[in-house]
Amino acid sequence: MNDAADKNGMGRESAGNERHGKTMVEAINRALREVMEEDERVVVIGQDVGVDGGVFRVTDGLIDEFGSDRVIDSPLAESAIAGVSIGMALNGLRPVAEMQFSGFSYLAFAQVEGHAARLRWRSRGGLGVPMVVRMPYGAGVRALEHHSESREAFYGHVPGLKTVIPASPRRAHALLHAAIRDPDPVIFMEPKALYRSFREDLPEAPDEAEIGRAxxxxxxxxxxxxxxxxxxxxxxxxxxxxxxxxxxxxxxxxxxxxxxxxxxxxxxxxxxxxxxxxxxxxxxxxxxxxxxxxxxxxxxxxxxxxxxxxxxxxxxxxxxxxxxxxxxxxxxxxxxxxxxxxxx
CATH class of the missing domain: 3.40.50.920 (Rossmann fold)
Known part of the structure; x- marks a missing residue:
């Protein structure tokens, strides 16, 4: 995919754009809001994603608009978050699960690797698991242990998983739309150093984004x-x-x-x-x-x-x-x- 930098917003960081564009947090929140408005099968689940709006406020306001049946505050149990999401996906929903930090996601790895990534293969194509697992990752924000690692190789190595990492607010908006539409499980790793570091204008409709294309x-x-x-x-x-x-x-x-x-x-x-x-x-x-x-x-x-x-x-x-x-x-x-x- 050969896109010029100005088409996708990278490099367009004028003073006006810094003031009036969207941060990555706001872009992801908007993408979630848009897909939840379009598709009632989409639900959000994770620790503190509802009432508190997530530890980084990525899901802020969603529970007020869509209610606690679709924005679900889970216990502090990553394996349960992933396992319940798999069950939802197998029964017609499209869950977007949040791990508060990628360093906590290893507690859910058995569910993701052993079930979400394998069910299409195990069922000979009969079952899909259309779920997204969002997780902040990476260093640069002076965080504590288990909060700063970059372990995308763990997930990229697992057959049956797709692993996506956006580099700007505009691409996060586009790629999250693509991830939620995907019929298979997607690991959506969000570089938290970029959450509020700069802004970009977002188009009315998301940019074209295809998982698997640079x-x-x-x-x-x-x-x-x-x-x-x-x-x-x-x-x-x-x-x-x-x-x-x-x-x-x-x-x-x-x-x-x-x-x-x-x-x-x-x-x-x-x-x-x-x-x-x-x-x-x-x-x-x-x-x-x-x-x-x-x-x-x-x-x-x-x-x-x-x-x-x-x-x-x-x-x-x-x-x-x-x-x-x-x-x-x-x-x-x-x-x-x-x-x-x-x-x-």
């Missing part, structure tokens, strides 16, 4: 930079500096979907630029960056003019507060890696 945010020929979630913004800053200081224009791709991965988009871009830089806040080892690199090797090996480079988090747990920013890929680290690639 998005070209900036076209270029010098090298390909692939990122997703909160890492797209430092990538764009590094790419702008690269163009200004070195006169080299990078092609920037927002992966958007970890699984299924858009291998053709990766191969097509790398075959034209010959260089690939992958940026993710997940730890280096066994992370999604390795999968992106392998797809590039499989699809465009003979076009590579330099070794593939990764700028990632470290193979540690996310450190607390004072050292958190040192853990995350910065525009400087990304810029330095791009300059090294261009030497080849």
């Amino acid at each position: 998005r070209i945010v900036q076209q270029g020929e010098a090298l390909t930079i692939i990122a997703w979630g909160a890492m797209l913004r430092p990538v764009l800053k590094a790419a702008a500096r690269l163009a200004e200081e070195a006169g080299e224009v990078a092609e920037v791709i927002d992966l958007e979907t970890i699984a299924p991965i858009d291998a053709p988009a990766i191969a097509d871009s790398v075959s034209r630029t010959g260089r690939l830089l992958i940026v993710t806040e997940a730890p280096l080892s066994y992370g999604p960056a390795g999968e992106v690199a392998m797809r590039a090797i499989e699809g465009a090996f003979f076009s590579l003019r330099a070794p593939i480079c990764r700028v990632t988090g470290w193979d540690t747990h996310v450190p607390f507060f004072a050292r958190e920013q040192s853990y995350l890929p910065s525009p400087q680290r990304i810029f330095d890696a791009a300059r090294e690639l261009l030497k080849h």
Whole structure:
């Protein structure tokens, strides 16, 4: 999917847009409200999603509009939230379950991996599980332990699951619509560092979004930079500096979907630029960056003019507060890696 940056809102952050657009929290809330108005089968379930509007206020006001039968405050029991959602989906509803933080979602992993992801396969196509599991993830907000990790590889590795990560309010709005429409379970990971960091105008109708398709945010020929979630913004800053200081224009791709991965988009871009830089806040080892690199090797090996480079988090747990920013890929680290690639 080759979309210009201005079409999808990335980069359009003028002062007026900052004041009058929507944050990612507001964009997700609007998407939920819209699909609940359109389809009475859609229900929201999770801890504190109703009366309190969610820990980040993503579901704020929904219980007042749709009632407690469709906006359900659950016990503090992630496995139960997932299990009940699976039952709802099997019986005609379209649940959107919220895990307060991705670090708590592991308590529901047995239900998600053992049942939600397997039921279509187990029933030979007879049963679908049209549910979405929303979860804030990632570092950068000075949170406590179990609140800051980036473990999208856990879910991307599970057959039968789709894993989506938006990088802006406008794309969150579009991708959540697509996720709720999907006939299979979708893990919808929301980079909480972006929840209120900037605003974008939302269209009257959601932008086109297809799960499994990457998005070209900036076209270029010098090298390909692939990122997703909160890492797209430092990538764009590094790419702008690269163009200004070195006169080299990078092609920037927002992966958007970890699984299924858009291998053709990766191969097509790398075959034209010959260089690939992958940026993710997940730890280096066994992370999604390795999968992106392998797809590039499989699809465009003979076009590579330099070794593939990764700028990632470290193979540690996310450190607390004072050292958190040192853990995350910065525009400087990304810029330095791009300059090294261009030497080849």
